[in-house]
Amino acid sequence: MPARTPLDANAILAATEEILRRHGPDKATVVDVARTLGVSHAAVYKHFPSKQALREAVTRRWLDRSRDALAVIAADSAVPPAQRLRTWLHAVLAGKQAKIREDPELFAAYAILAAAHSGVATDHVTDLLGQLTAIVADGAADGSLPTDDAQATARVVFNATAKFHHLGHAAEWQNPGIVTELDEVCTLLLQGLHAPTSP
Amino acid sequence: MPARTPLDANAILAATEEILRRHGPDKATVVDVARTLGVSHAAVYKHFPSKQALREAVTRRWLDRSRDALAVIAADSAVPPAQRLRTWLHAVLAGKQAKIREDPELFAAYAILAAAHSGVATDHVTDLLGQLTAIVADGAADGSLPTDDAQATARVVFNATAKFHHLGHAAEWQNPGIVTELDEVCTLLLQGLHAPTSP
Known part of the structure; x- marks a missing residue:
C-alpha cells in the first residue's frame, strides 16, 4: 500500500x-503494539489480523535476518567450497547459540512455531538447505566436492549435522565440547565427500 | 535378599x-502395584521407596532389554565391522520406532526421564556408545575401519546420526523417508572412515 503515514508493516514488526x-510473548498482542506505536488497533489489524499472524511475521523477520547473514558466507566464492561448508555449519551453530543467549524470548517464540510445524519454521529449514546446496554445487562445479546431485548431498550433510542445528538439541548447544564435536563431524563428512578437509 | 515369597524386585517391575x-503412568503408583500383586504397600516400598524410584527402575529394565538385543548385533563377529555398524544403527532406529508404536506409555516415561537428565537416560546412551565403540574397535583391529581411537570415532559417528536416535527427533521417525536418510548418512560416514560401504 502507498505509505501515507510511517505505519507500515515493518514499523509494526x-x-x-x-x-x-522486553516483556515476553504474552505482552506482544495487537493492543500492546498499537499502544506502543500510538495508533488504533484497527491500524495494526489491517496488516496483521491476529496475534498469531503478528507472532509468525515477527519470527519470520527475525529468522530471515540470520538467513541473510548466513547467505553471505554461503556465497563467498573466495573461500573454497569444502572450507566454506565447514565455516557455514559453524556459523549456523554460532548463530543459534547467540540467539538463545541474546534473544531468549524470540528463540522461544521460534521453538513454539517449530513444534507446531508452522510454515515459518519449515521455510527457514528450506532456506538453510538451499544455501548448503549452493555451497555443494560450487564444490561439484570445481571438482572439490564430487557429486552429481548437490541437493541430495546437501540433504545428507544437513541430516548428519542435525545435532548442531535442530531445535531438539538446543539444550546441548551450551555444552563446552559442542564446537569441537561439530568440527569432528565436519571432518568425517568432508572425508566421506572426498573433499579436502583443511584449507 | 533371599526370596521367601515370589515377591522380588523383578515381579514388582x-x-x-x-x-x-494398560493404564498409563498416572496409575503406576506403589499403591496400584501392591493392589495388583495382592501384597501390602510396605512390601513394595521395601524395594522401591517412591513412585519415582519405581518409574526409573521399570524404564531402566525396559531400556536394558533393547540394549541387550542391540548388543547381540554389535558383537556378531560373523558380520564385517563396517556392515555391522550400518546394521546396528538401523536396528537402533527400528527399535525406537517399534517402542513408540507398541509401547507409547513406556516411551513417554523414558522421554520424561531423558528430559530431566535422569541417570536412566544417560546410562542408556553410554551403553549404546559402548556398543558402537566395540564395533569400531573390531574394524580398527581388522583394518576395515582405520582409526587409532575407536571411542572418539564412535562418538563422532553417534553425533552424526543423532537424528536417528536422539529423542528430540522422535516425531521425525515416522516420516516415510527416514530409513533411506539413515542409510545415506551411513554411506557417507563409512566413506569418511575409508571403510567398505557395502558388504
Whole structure:
C-alpha cells in the first residue's frame, strides 16, 4: 500500500520485536503494539489480523535476518567450497547459540512455531538447505566436492549435522565440547565427500 | 535378599510395566502395584521407596532389554565391522520406532526421564556408545575401519546420526523417508572412515 503515514508493516514488526524482547510473548498482542506505536488497533489489524499472524511475521523477520547473514558466507566464492561448508555449519551453530543467549524470548517464540510445524519454521529449514546446496554445487562445479546431485548431498550433510542445528538439541548447544564435536563431524563428512578437509 | 515369597524386585517391575502399559503412568503408583500383586504397600516400598524410584527402575529394565538385543548385533563377529555398524544403527532406529508404536506409555516415561537428565537416560546412551565403540574397535583391529581411537570415532559417528536416535527427533521417525536418510548418512560416514560401504 502507498505509505501515507510511517505505519507500515515493518514499523509494526520492529515494535512487536522490541515488546517481545522486553516483556515476553504474552505482552506482544495487537493492543500492546498499537499502544506502543500510538495508533488504533484497527491500524495494526489491517496488516496483521491476529496475534498469531503478528507472532509468525515477527519470527519470520527475525529468522530471515540470520538467513541473510548466513547467505553471505554461503556465497563467498573466495573461500573454497569444502572450507566454506565447514565455516557455514559453524556459523549456523554460532548463530543459534547467540540467539538463545541474546534473544531468549524470540528463540522461544521460534521453538513454539517449530513444534507446531508452522510454515515459518519449515521455510527457514528450506532456506538453510538451499544455501548448503549452493555451497555443494560450487564444490561439484570445481571438482572439490564430487557429486552429481548437490541437493541430495546437501540433504545428507544437513541430516548428519542435525545435532548442531535442530531445535531438539538446543539444550546441548551450551555444552563446552559442542564446537569441537561439530568440527569432528565436519571432518568425517568432508572425508566421506572426498573433499579436502583443511584449507 | 533371599526370596521367601515370589515377591522380588523383578515381579514388582513386571507388574508395574504391565500397569503402565494398560493404564498409563498416572496409575503406576506403589499403591496400584501392591493392589495388583495382592501384597501390602510396605512390601513394595521395601524395594522401591517412591513412585519415582519405581518409574526409573521399570524404564531402566525396559531400556536394558533393547540394549541387550542391540548388543547381540554389535558383537556378531560373523558380520564385517563396517556392515555391522550400518546394521546396528538401523536396528537402533527400528527399535525406537517399534517402542513408540507398541509401547507409547513406556516411551513417554523414558522421554520424561531423558528430559530431566535422569541417570536412566544417560546410562542408556553410554551403553549404546559402548556398543558402537566395540564395533569400531573390531574394524580398527581388522583394518576395515582405520582409526587409532575407536571411542572418539564412535562418538563422532553417534553425533552424526543423532537424528536417528536422539529423542528430540522422535516425531521425525515416522516420516516415510527416514530409513533411506539413515542409510545415506551411513554411506557417507563409512566413506569418511575409508571403510567398505557395502558388504
